[in-house]
Amino acid sequence: MVKRARRSRSRNCFPIPRNTSNTRNGYNKSDVDMVSEEAGAKENLRLPGLQMRKARNEAGISVEQAATALGLTVRSVRALEADDYEKLPAPVYVRGYIRSYCALVGISDMPILEGFESLVENGKQNQPGGGSSTKWSDRWKEKNGLILAGCGLALLLLIVLLLFFFGVNAEAGTVGSNRL
DSSP states (O other): OOOOOOOOOOTTSOOOOOOOSSEETTEEHHHHHHHHHHHHHHHHHTOHHHHHHHHHHHHTOOHHHHHHHHTOOHHHHHHHHTTOGGGSOOHHHHHHHHHHHHHHHTOOSHHHHHHHHHHHHHHHHHSTTTTOOHHHHHHHHHHHHHHHHHHHHHHHHHHHHHHHHHHHHHHHHHHHHHHO
């Protein structure tokens, strides 16, 4: 009599394959991991911020030193390295920051700028309205409102001071003319 090995079945009655070997779909796990790491590395090399951070670290420059040398804030340097361009001014300024940063760490700015341009173009395509950003107009309106409020307050203060100064002198002048 031949004994059959009993297989335990899961609740859905389908056996769960147990892959104890070092392969995944015919490939070694190390091969699959290496390919995925290479793909991730190629994708990361396209990110300008990552390239700049790597070059800065290799040059032995801290974020604070880079910010001081570039005349930027630490927050701006970190935003550049994180590819967080919404925290930075208009793209024309960011291009200048990138050129200066690349000169500081001693790398070519062309691949970095190409990566930045591709990110900016992808961002414009993903925005509604064909890439017109309302962020800049909102900032301008906010600054405009603050400037307008400040000017109004200064004008009101000037009027009060003029009335006080000329009001006191006008009363003093009328008192003097009544005495004659």
